[in-house]
Each structure stands twice: as structure tokens, then as C-alpha cells.
Amino acid sequence: MSLKVDHARCTECRMCYIVCRELDINAVYVALEPLHRIEIDLDACTYPGCTACLMYCPAEGSIVEAATGRSMVPPPPEAWQA
């Protein structure tokens, strides 16, 4: 399972980037393209082991499960409840 950013909904606030850096996972990065959009490096991302970015994202629907397109913001219970 992996996550991706839905750019139609993402506001580029970079909360996910900051949280991911704080945890030293560094899977969220600023893409080297003119819009400098936020992307998720699937090789570095440890989802579903880590769900931290989902807890601080303020834009509903902006992070989705790549395979299904299911919105993960706000985070569903299984993303944060044991």
C-alpha cells in the first residue's frame, strides 16, 4: 500500500513535509519542477507503518491511497487507533 498527493485538493501548505522531516523519514519532498509541488517518495515512505502526515494535513482528501484513490484526510480510525 502506498500514498500519493491529490494535487487538485492539496494546498501546498507543507505540513506533511515538515512532519516527515521531523521524523527523519524524508519521504515527502518538494518536486524539482516549476510548480515545486509536494510529492511522496514511495521508496522512503513507510506507510502504513507510519501515518504521521495524515494527522496534520489540513486539506480534506489531499492525501489518498494510490491504488484505490481512497481519501486518507481526515485520517480514518484505522490510521491512528490501535
Next chain:
Amino acid sequence: MHPILEEFCDKWVWPTMPGAPGAEFRLKITHEQCLKGWELLLERNLRDIEEELTRTDEGWKRDHALRGYAAEGVHMSIKQMSAQLLSVDIGEQENYIDLQRMRARQIWDECKHSKLHADVLLGKGWVKYERELMDIAQANVQPLPAYFGLSMMFPHIHPLARAAQNYYTEANACLGIMAYIKLVDDPLVVHEHLSQRDEELMHFMEGKFQLDFYCTTPEIQRHVEDALGYLLHQIGGFGRSPQPSAVKP
């Protein structure tokens, strides 16, 4: 609990990163202090909106936009956010570098919000140019002494004391926006609020992040509780009166 507050909490407050070191403290102050304040201010907001909607003229929309402009005007926004930015001195910068970037981004957000209030005044024809607002006292004076800095920056100088403001105060903004969008159908008023919605929520998330990640020791938590007590004291008298421990050596 009001359904608007319940929805806000279910979506944004209760979801908690497993293992977040400051989460227990955040949830404690949420239950013991924030919920009371959020509920009280939401009730006041809803009462105000319902009263405004009974009026036959649109004067309340003008007053609301002028108040918003006074709170989030460019000069005010720069001052209030500078208070936050300058609470981290250069020697501590390495510990809070991304936090500072978040706060710097918030300057633009707040400045943009004042443009949204101006959009209402322009769209309704109450002013022809935004610069006319500089001559209207109501658009330049606001009564919030603890509004993100200013009076807060002096007694609460710890870099993380403002986590209380990000978390508590911005939640109030989010709840007010939810209430206005739910009850008012004027396209300009909806624009005024809807275009702030995700940004105010981001500012709330800044607070949630600071509390969950950085506010992990009793010493830091004391500063947050002092700031929160001050904010709650402003609205209902149920917070502690301002006796900031931050001034103690």
C-alpha cells in the same frame, strides 16, 4: 457538544499520531480547557449569526468585514506574526527551523485573509478602492489583546508558548468559519470564509504539531498552559488570570 464542534473534533482533534511524545499533554489540555472555550465561543458565534440573519439590511456584513480587516490587515498580520517569529532567537533557530518556516508562511495567509474581507467591501460597493479602508477607524482597530502576539509576546516569550494560540485560537477560527458557511448563503460571505478554511486549519495543525512533537517536558508545558490560561481568561473568566511563569528566572 454542538454538532459543529463534534465534527471538528472527530475530523481534526482526536486523530493522533501513535507514539507522538506530546500527544498526552495535548489531549489533556483539550479535555480540561480547550473544549470549554471552543464550545462557548461557537455558541456566541452561532447566536451572533442568527441575530445577524434576522436583520433586514446588510450592515452586519459590512461590520463583519471591517472587523475582519482590522484583525487581519497587512500591518496587523505582519506585527502579530513577527511576535511569533522573533520569539526564536538566532541561537535557537537550528532547533525550530521548520517551525519558523510555518510561521513565516502564516504571515502571507493572514495578509491574504484581509484581502478576502476587502473583497466583501469592494463587491458590495461599500468602498471603491481598498486604500479607502486606511481612513476608516473600524477597519484598523481591534479589541483582541492576545491576538497572536502583541501583548502575548512580552509575558510569554518561550518559543513554544504560542502553540497554545495556534491550537486553541485557530480552532475557534475554524469553528467560526464552519458556522458561517453552514448558515449564510451570500456568495461573498461564503468566499470570505471558504477561502480561509484550509489555511486556518493549517494554522491549527501547526499548533497540534508543536504540542505533539515539541511540548514534551513539564517546563515547556508550563509555558503553554500559561498562554492558554491567559487566552481562556480573556473570554470567560474560567482560565487562569495572567500570572505568567515565563517571567520567573
